[in-house]
Amino acid sequence: MEDRIRSGCPINLTLEVLGDRWSLIVIRDIMFGNRRHFRELLQNSEEGIASNILASRLKRLLEHGLLTRVDDPSHKQKGIYSLTEMSISLIPIFAEMGAWGNRFLPVSEELSIRAQLLEEGGRPLWNDFMEELRVLHLGAERDPQKPSVFERLQAAYQEVVARRQSA
Amino acid sequence: MEDRIRSGCPINLTLEVLGDRWSLIVIRDIMFGNRRHFRELLQNSEEGIASNILASRLKRLLEHGLLTRVDDPSHKQKGIYSLTEMSISLIPIFAEMGAWGNRFLPVSEELSIRAQLLEEGGRPLWNDFMEELRVLHLGAERDPQKPSVFERLQAAYQEVVARRQSA
DNA sequence: TCAACCAGTTTCGAAATGCAACCGGTTAAC
DNA sequence: GTTAACCGGTTGCATTTCGAAACTGGTTGA
Numbered sequence: 001m002e003d004r005i006r007s008g009c010p011i012n013l014t015l016e017v018l019g020d021r022w023s024l025i026v027i028r029d030i031m032f033g034n035r036r037h038f039r040e041l042l043q044n045s046e047e048g049i050a051s052n053i054l055a056s057r058l059k060r061l062l063e064h065g066l067l068t069r070v071d072d073p074s075h076k077q078k079g080i081y082s083l084t085e086m087s088i089s090l091i092p093i094f095a096e097m098g099a100w101g102n103r104f105l106p107v108s109e110e111l112s113i114r115a116q117l118l119e120e121g122g123r124p125l126w127n128d129f130m131e132e133l134r135v136l137h138l139g140a141e142r143d144p145q146k147p148s149v150f151e152r153l154q155a156a157y158q159e160v161v162a163r164r165q166s167a
Numbered sequence: 168m169e170d171r172i173r174s175g176c177p178i179n180l181t182l183e184v185l186g187d188r189w190s191l192i193v194i195r196d197i198m199f200g201n202r203r204h205f206r207e208l209l210q211n212s213e214e215g216i217a218s219n220i221l222a223s224r225l226k227r228l229l230e231h232g233l234l235t236r237v238d239d240p241s242h243k244q245k246g247i248y249s250l251t252e253m254s255i256s257l258i259p260i261f262a263e264m265g266a267w268g269n270r271f272l273p274v275s276e277e278l279s280i281r282a283q284l285l286e287e288g289g290r291p292l293w294n295d296f297m298e299e300l301r302v303l304h305l306g307a308e309r310d311p312q313k314p315s316v317f318e319r320l321q322a323a324y325q326e327v328v329a330r331r332q333s334a
Numbered sequence: 335t336c337a338a339c340c341a342g343t344t345t346c347g348a349a350a351t352g353c354a355a356c357c358g359g360t361t362a363a364c
Numbered sequence: 365g366t367t368a369a370c371c372g373g374t375t376g377c378a379t380t381t382c383g384a385a386a387c388t389g390g391t392t393g394a
Contacts, residue, residue, distance in 0.1 A: 010266075076392090107180060
């Protein structure tokens with residue numbers, strides 16, 4: 001992947017970092033699927049990413065500051081990938097992309113429910129979710145009063161899956 | 168470019184349509200630069216797109232319903248490319264991408280001023296701009312009361328360029 | 335001890351990218 | 365009426381990237 005800068009336009013620079021078919025998929029799985037290890041990302045991948053592509057994307061995202069990696073103390077080979085403020089700040093982009101995809105593309109019901117909730121919740125919900133991701137990935141303090149957005153999104157997804165399986 | 172669908176996730180589907188380094192650049196230039204002909208897109212390209220890449224992207228965007236093309240009555244060879252409701256609806260994504268790029272990437276001042284205005288204006292400004300693009304590209308009725316967002320963005324850009332040249 | 339698991343790497347054919355030269359038709363200036 | 369510039373692309377070719385599958389060397393738990 002070429003790293004020469006084509007122009008200083010913010011749209012272009014964003015595309016130079018994220019403009020391919022896998023980078024945002026990897027971040028999405030870490031963010032919404034809470035997958036933190038290489039194997040989790042590889043084996044639970046909805047889109048079937050290849051291991052070499054995953055490895056190269058993780059490396060690139062680390063270099064660009066969108067992820068960090070620390071060794072897992074419970075297993076000498078495992079690494080734990082975490083989001084950074086930079087990638088947590090992608091939430092509004094994910095939300096808008098999800099809303100656009102929901103409106104114009106042939107999405108499946110169970111995979112679109114989270115995008116729908118995120119759209120309906122609007123910026124206040126996005127802020128709550130970002131705060132929550134900071135707790136999970138950056139070790140920020142958790143506000144024990146607030147209900148978890150992550151759990152709400154997960155529950156809504158599970159509910160659709162369960163409903164469709166029983167039908 | 169592969170057209171097989173990997174999953175029904177709205178984020179993934181959006182990436183399958185727009186997830187490359189050029190598609191959004193082409194739409195951006197039509198949208199914010201009001202470039203409607205092949206040569207305009209080719210020669211005024213900030214990032215220096217190659218003619219074969221431009222041709223293949225225009226074709227692909229037409230196929231996906233993000234652009235339409237009509238013959239230019241003033242010149243037998245020219246075609247006029249227009250946005251559709253689908254591409255006009257990308258405005259929130261562009262706005263969020265611009266805001267993110269402005270915050271985290273080494274943008275140049277003159278190319279970031281429009282992204283900044285779009286961010287500050289928020290959803291009301293985006294809606295005005297979308298309405299204006301519908302007039303320009305879909306032939307919708309113009310509200311003669313409303314000042315043009317397009318002109319405001321252009322003026323702000325020209326002002327920064329002029330200021331920097333005199334400095 | 336050994337099978338399962340771990341994070342990747344290697345290999346190789348297929349596809350996409352990027353550059354430059356080129357194409358035949360059209361238009362506007364002389 | 366001729367001609368040079370312009371029009372939307374296409375072609376050829378070298379380089380890079382993608383993607384599938386097999387593989388590596390090390391770790392862990394039964």
